[in-house]
Each structure stands twice: as C-alpha cells, then as structure tokens.
Amino acid sequence: MEIFPALLSVITDPILLFAIVLAAAVGMIVGATPGLTASAAIAMLLPITFYMSPLFALAFLYVIGKSGRYGGSIAAILFNTPGTAASAATQIDGYPLARAGKAGKAMKVATISSVIGDLMGDVLLVVGVGFIAAIALKLGPPETFAIYFAAFVVIGSVIGKSIVKGLASALLGILVAMVGLDPISSEERYTFGSFDLSNGIGLVPLMIGVFVLGEVFAQVEERRKATGETKENESSADGNDLTWEEYKPCLPHAVRGGFIGAGIGVLPGLGSAIAAFISYGEGKRRAKNPEQWGKGALEGVAAPEAANNAVSGPSMAPLLTLGIPGSTIGAILLGVFLIHGIQVGPTLFLTDKELVYKLFACGMLGIIAYGLIGYFGATQVAQLILKIPTNVLYPLIFMTAFVAAYSARGSMFDVTVMTCAGFIGWLMRKYDFNIAAFVISFVLAKGAEETFRQSLLMSDAGALIFVERPIALAFLILGAGAIAFRIRGIMKERKLAQGGLGDA
Amino acid sequence: MRAYAEGLVLAIVSLAAIWGAWQVPAASPGDTWAGIVPFAASVALLGLSCLLLVGASRQTGDVATASGDNNATPQIIALFIIALIYQQSFRWFGYLLPTAIVAPIVLYMFGMRSWIGLAVSVVICPLVFHLIFFVLLGVFPPYGEVFDLLSWLQG
Known part of the structure; x- marks a missing residue:
C-alpha cells in the first residue's frame, strides 16, 4: 500500500513531474533513433545526476530506460530498423503494416500494448518486491554468493551467440572489477604500481566508454554498410485511426505478453529481446489467424511490445532486493544508487523504503507519459528523428563522452579509461563477445567476492559450505542447469541445420 | 583463422x-x-x-571471416587514435583548444563537408560544452599544463 502515498507525493511535485515527462520524451527519441540506445543515453547522462537529488536522478534515468524500450518500436515499424534489440520482434509485423499504409494503427497498437505490459510489470513489481526483500534478508553469504554465481552463469551463457564467449565476457568483467585495492585486506591487485589503478576502474567511465564511445565506433562501421536506400511507406486516410474493434483481438496477446515479460524480467540477464520473441512465438501459436502473422497482423505487434516493456519493472526486483542488476540499464541504475551513497540490497527496504516506492511511482507516471506522447505524437517523433543529421549527431556524442567521463569525478584517468573501454567495447561487439555480460559482471563482481570470502571464513576455508546449504546448492544447480539447457538448445539447432542441409 | x-x-x-x-x-x-x-x-x-x-x-575451413568486414577498421582505428590524443591533450592544453581542433576533424570523418559548418564547429562545440559542463554544472575544467586557452582568455 506504500505505493499510494508515494504516487500522491510524486503527483504533487511539479518539478519531478516535469522531469518524468521530459525523460519520457528523451527516452522515446533515443530509443527510436537507430544506433542510439537507452543504455547509451543513460550512461551519458549519468555524470549529470551527480548534481541531482537521488530520487530525481533515479526517476529521470529509470523513465528514460522505460521509454527507450518503447521508442525502439517506432523505428522498427516505420523504418524497418529496430531501435533496440527487443523491438526486432515488433518489426516482423509492424513494418508490413506500415508498408500497407497502416503505420499509425500499428504505432497505436504498439503504444497501448507497451503501456499495458509495462503497467502489469510495475504492478507485479510493487506487489512482489516486498516479499522478495523479506526473503533476501534471511539469506546468508553462501546463499547470496550462489545467487551471484547463478546470475553470472545465466547472464554469460543465455544471451549472445556463443556460450564460451558469453562466459569469457563475464569473466573479463570480473577481472576488470578486481583492479585496485582489495576491500578486505587492502592488498593491491593488478595495479602494476600505478596510483590511479589502485583506486580501481570507475563504473561511470567504463559505462560511457562501452555504451557511448563504443557505439560511435560501431556507427562508423554501420555507416559503411548502409546502402542509403529507403522505401516510402504507403499512406491511407484510415491507416492512422484505431478502433476498439480492431484492438479487441490484440488485448489477450498484450495481457499474455505482459505476464511473459514480467516472468522473464525477474530473471537476471535474460532481457526484453528474449521476452519479446517468446511472446511473439506464443502469440502466433495461439492466434486465430496464424497465417496472417508476419504479413501485417496487429496482434503480432501487440504480443512482443507488451512483453518487451513488461520486463522493465520486474527486472528491478533482483536489483533492489539483492543488488543484482538484470539488465545493462539496471547496472547503470545501480551505479546511481552507489553514487548517492545508497546501499542496494535487502536492507534498502528498511533504510530507504520511501525512496524505492517513490521511484516505482515515477516509473508508473513515466509509463502514462510515454503512452500519451506516443499515442498522439509517435509520427511526429519519427519525423523529428528523420531530420536528425547523423553526421552531426555522432561527432557530438563522441565529444560528449569525453566531457561526461571527466565530469564524473574530475579525473583525467577516468577519461583514459573511458577511451580504452570504448575501443574494447567495439572490439567485443565486432567479435561477438557479450557486452551486457561484461558490464553486469563488472558491477556484480565486488559483491560476489565479498560474499564468497565471507562464506569461506564462516566455514574455515571449506568450499563445501556451498553444497551443504540447500538454498545455495539449488542456485548452483540452477547455474549449471542454465548452461546445460543452453548447450542442449544449441545442439538441437545444429542438428536442425544439418538436417536442413541434408535435405537440400 | x-x-x-x-x-x-x-x-x-x-x-x-x-x-x-x-x-x-x-x-x-x-x-x-x-x-x-x-x-x-x-x-x-x-x-x-x-x-x-x-x-x-x-573448424574445417576458414569459415568465419570477420562478420560485416567492410574496411571500416582503419577509420575506426584512426578515430581511436584521435580519441587517445584528444584525451591526452586535455592534460597539456586544457579543454577548449583540443575540442576546437578535434570537433571539425571528427565531423569531417562522419561526412560533414560544409566548410562553413566545420568552421562554426571550431567555436560552437567548445563553447557549448564549456557552458553546459563547466559553467552550468560547475565542474572544474581540466587545466592545461603547457598552454591553457581558458586561462589566457580570462587573462
């Protein structure tokens, strides 16, 4: 019930309301611009939040993340270029609808479904997060480490093309996080006698490097690939209006997608792209008109959009209760909490409960804000994006990355870290390593190490403590099971591919 | 390979x-x-x-060639070298001068061919970033050890 006073408090704060609306608009534009991601925008804005109050900073970035997820659908439907990985599923039916002159209709279905999914996710978060926090408070270091371990393995193995490269990315993230002084014994690790390195690698420059500068490097490559050919969409008078009769068959798909997205959102690392594709597949399987899916079915837009956005709220549950970010946006938000001296974890609900619920309230109002802007202004947003000259945009982003990295701590070393992280981020992208696993593991590493060593001290250096405690063992098995499940999936895909080639 | x-x-x-x-x-x-x-x-x-x-x-053959290789790598490496020099030059020349030099170079690399636009960027980019970050947000700007344009302008 804490959410109602929190909502009232946020609604009565005009400056916060303005920030939410602004964040909704910014997120939508960023998400809809191909090549720009909400993660990049949040990373770039992170240093600015040093100068804001914790709630203002968190709400601003959280709403950008939410709105950015939705914004991806605008580019997917109108330009056949998904603004985010998650909106690739929306593109399957969204773009044929736009080509048939029903772009406005498709956009409205995407908006309504995104709002339904996102609100469902947030309501489930508000209802469930207290219970998860109460359970998390009872967990000891061995159980917490086992959860961290499962998160590393799931994040490393489930996302991306290769399990080995995914796990390697996670390990690289852990190793980078180890640079600096050991928090327990104050021994230097990987510092090579450098004073700057003894302070460790900062989260903010690393994020800006990987997500912002790395993206600029990637765009140089993309610009070479782009052919510059764009097809004009058809336009018809009735293509922009959506009637209740038209949306009615979409509603069950949106609600189902909301539950799928919320369920997947709680699991760290799986992310909205997986939720969107599962929801699309499930929707098509249950559809009355499966033959129409892929050719321009409105239901084919509703199902993935609801799931994609429903991930947002529940993905905050492991972040807030255990300190485990479920996504790259979550990892950056964790940085904001730390910057403002707020310890994330089960005790957060004892120390800063009011802040947490106000953040949820801001998220809900953000959904309504992007819903309204999207329903009435998505086409205008698309026209605005078409007018942005990319040959000016990316150089500006390039230069912003440097000044933003410097602003975080006024440290030139951070700018060097950001520059190197940008190049490494581009290399990782180019060679199919997993950026999300790298960044999330970097964020998780310190907490995981602390709980691991506390567990060893509890058991007089015996690693059996992780096997003797049932909850810890269950999470270790979950991690191993995730790898086994993924390997099985890959083997299946290979067999199918070989069968296909054999048939040919 | x-x-x-x-x-x-x-x-x-x-x-x-x-x-x-x-x-x-x-x-x-x-x-x-x-x-x-x-x-x-x-x-x-x-x-x-x-x-x-x-x-x-x-792997039986050289199946995996770099996906999407389109000769952009030299350009990216050039941009990375510019980035390295740019960040290092903050230490030597402060923020304004390196930004005034790098802005038109990067704009040119991204396809901007208007000479007026490039010339304007020499003034506008350092000015706007300076105003946002060092004036409005109050961040202390990096001081150039060799020559600092900001100190020179401020007398």
Whole structure:
C-alpha cells in the first residue's frame, strides 16, 4: 500500500513531474533513433545526476530506460530498423503494416500494448518486491554468493551467440572489477604500481566508454554498410485511426505478453529481446489467424511490445532486493544508487523504503507519459528523428563522452579509461563477445567476492559450505542447469541445420 | 583463422591475469587470500580460451571471416587514435583548444563537408560544452599544463 502515498507525493511535485515527462520524451527519441540506445543515453547522462537529488536522478534515468524500450518500436515499424534489440520482434509485423499504409494503427497498437505490459510489470513489481526483500534478508553469504554465481552463469551463457564467449565476457568483467585495492585486506591487485589503478576502474567511465564511445565506433562501421536506400511507406486516410474493434483481438496477446515479460524480467540477464520473441512465438501459436502473422497482423505487434516493456519493472526486483542488476540499464541504475551513497540490497527496504516506492511511482507516471506522447505524437517523433543529421549527431556524442567521463569525478584517468573501454567495447561487439555480460559482471563482481570470502571464513576455508546449504546448492544447480539447457538448445539447432542441409 | 586469433588473445589475457593474481601477497592467518577470486577467474578464462582454440582446430575451413568486414577498421582505428590524443591533450592544453581542433576533424570523418559548418564547429562545440559542463554544472575544467586557452582568455 506504500505505493499510494508515494504516487500522491510524486503527483504533487511539479518539478519531478516535469522531469518524468521530459525523460519520457528523451527516452522515446533515443530509443527510436537507430544506433542510439537507452543504455547509451543513460550512461551519458549519468555524470549529470551527480548534481541531482537521488530520487530525481533515479526517476529521470529509470523513465528514460522505460521509454527507450518503447521508442525502439517506432523505428522498427516505420523504418524497418529496430531501435533496440527487443523491438526486432515488433518489426516482423509492424513494418508490413506500415508498408500497407497502416503505420499509425500499428504505432497505436504498439503504444497501448507497451503501456499495458509495462503497467502489469510495475504492478507485479510493487506487489512482489516486498516479499522478495523479506526473503533476501534471511539469506546468508553462501546463499547470496550462489545467487551471484547463478546470475553470472545465466547472464554469460543465455544471451549472445556463443556460450564460451558469453562466459569469457563475464569473466573479463570480473577481472576488470578486481583492479585496485582489495576491500578486505587492502592488498593491491593488478595495479602494476600505478596510483590511479589502485583506486580501481570507475563504473561511470567504463559505462560511457562501452555504451557511448563504443557505439560511435560501431556507427562508423554501420555507416559503411548502409546502402542509403529507403522505401516510402504507403499512406491511407484510415491507416492512422484505431478502433476498439480492431484492438479487441490484440488485448489477450498484450495481457499474455505482459505476464511473459514480467516472468522473464525477474530473471537476471535474460532481457526484453528474449521476452519479446517468446511472446511473439506464443502469440502466433495461439492466434486465430496464424497465417496472417508476419504479413501485417496487429496482434503480432501487440504480443512482443507488451512483453518487451513488461520486463522493465520486474527486472528491478533482483536489483533492489539483492543488488543484482538484470539488465545493462539496471547496472547503470545501480551505479546511481552507489553514487548517492545508497546501499542496494535487502536492507534498502528498511533504510530507504520511501525512496524505492517513490521511484516505482515515477516509473508508473513515466509509463502514462510515454503512452500519451506516443499515442498522439509517435509520427511526429519519427519525423523529428528523420531530420536528425547523423553526421552531426555522432561527432557530438563522441565529444560528449569525453566531457561526461571527466565530469564524473574530475579525473583525467577516468577519461583514459573511458577511451580504452570504448575501443574494447567495439572490439567485443565486432567479435561477438557479450557486452551486457561484461558490464553486469563488472558491477556484480565486488559483491560476489565479498560474499564468497565471507562464506569461506564462516566455514574455515571449506568450499563445501556451498553444497551443504540447500538454498545455495539449488542456485548452483540452477547455474549449471542454465548452461546445460543452453548447450542442449544449441545442439538441437545444429542438428536442425544439418538436417536442413541434408535435405537440400 | 579468426577463431584461433580470438582463442590466442584470450589465452594471453588469462595468462597475464594469472600472473597478476599470483603477485598478490599471501593472506595473513585467519584471513582469505586477496588473489583468490582474480586467480579463479583467470584460470577459468584460460579454460575457456582453450575451448575456443579446440573449437577453432575443429573448424574445417576458414569459415568465419570477420562478420560485416567492410574496411571500416582503419577509420575506426584512426578515430581511436584521435580519441587517445584528444584525451591526452586535455592534460597539456586544457579543454577548449583540443575540442576546437578535434570537433571539425571528427565531423569531417562522419561526412560533414560544409566548410562553413566545420568552421562554426571550431567555436560552437567548445563553447557549448564549456557552458553546459563547466559553467552550468560547475565542474572544474581540466587545466592545461603547457598552454591553457581558458586561462589566457580570462587573462
């Protein structure tokens, strides 16, 4: 019930309301611009939040993340270029609808479904997060480490093309996080006698490097690939209006997608792209008109959009209760909490409960804000994006990355870290390593190490403590099971591919 | 070939990480070794690099060429070198002068061919970034050890 006073408090704060609306608009534009991601925008804005109050900073970035997820659908439907990985599923039916002159209709279905999914996710978060926090408070270091371990393995193995490269990315993230002084014994690790390195690698420059500068490097490559050919969409008078009769068959798909997205959102690392594709597949399987899916079915837009956005709220549950970010946006938000001296974890609900619920309230109002802007202004947003000259945009982003990295701590070393992280981020992208696993593991590493060593001290250096405690063992098995499940999936895909080639 | 290169690079990184972890002094009695997590992570990374190398040796032909290779790599490396020089020059010349020089270069690299636009960027870019970050947000600007344009302008 804490959410109602929190909502009232946020609604009565005009400056916060303005920030939410602004964040909704910014997120939508960023998400809809191909090549720009909400993660990049949040990373770039992170240093600015040093100068804001914790709630203002968190709400601003959280709403950008939410709105950015939705914004991806605008580019997917109108330009056949998904603004985010998650909106690739929306593109399957969204773009044929736009080509048939029903772009406005498709956009409205995407908006309504995104709002339904996102609100469902947030309501489930508000209802469930207290219970998860109460359970998390009872967990000891061995159980917490086992959860961290499962998160590393799931994040490393489930996302991306290769399990080995995914796990390697996670390990690289852990190793980078180890640079600096050991928090327990104050021994230097990987510092090579450098004073700057003894302070460790900062989260903010690393994020800006990987997500912002790395993206600029990637765009140089993309610009070479782009052919510059764009097809004009058809336009018809009735293509922009959506009637209740038209949306009615979409509603069950949106609600189902909301539950799928919320369920997947709680699991760290799986992310909205997986939720969107599962929801699309499930929707098509249950559809009355499966033959129409892929050719321009409105239901084919509703199902993935609801799931994609429903991930947002529940993905905050492991972040807030255990300190485990479920996504790259979550990892950056964790940085904001730390910057403002707020310890994330089960005790957060004892120390800063009011802040947490106000953040949820801001998220809900953000959904309504992007819903309204999207329903009435998505086409205008698309026209605005078409007018942005990319040959000016990316150089500006390039230069912003440097000044933003410097602003975080006024440290030139951070700018060097950001520059190197940008190049490494581009290399990782180019060679199919997993950026999300790298960044999330970097964020998780310190907490995981602390709980691991506390567990060893509890058991007089015996690693059996992780096997003797049932909850810890269950999470270790979950991690191993995730790898086994993924390997099985890959083997299946290979067999199918070989069968296909054999048939040919 | 590419898979071999990836495996080899990872193996070198992991060996360096193992060596680095080994340099961490031993734990005092009753404490845990500060190098335990870096050591375990780097050994695991070495294992994964071996898997990559084994996978590479099983590939029958040179199947995996760099996906989407379109000769953009030299341009990206050039941009990275500019980035390195740009960040280093903050230390020597402060923020304004390096930004005034780098802005038109990067704009040109991204396809801006209007000479007026490039000339305007020399003034506008440092000015706007300076106003936003160093005036409005109150961040203390980096001071150029060799020559600082901001100090010179401020007299």
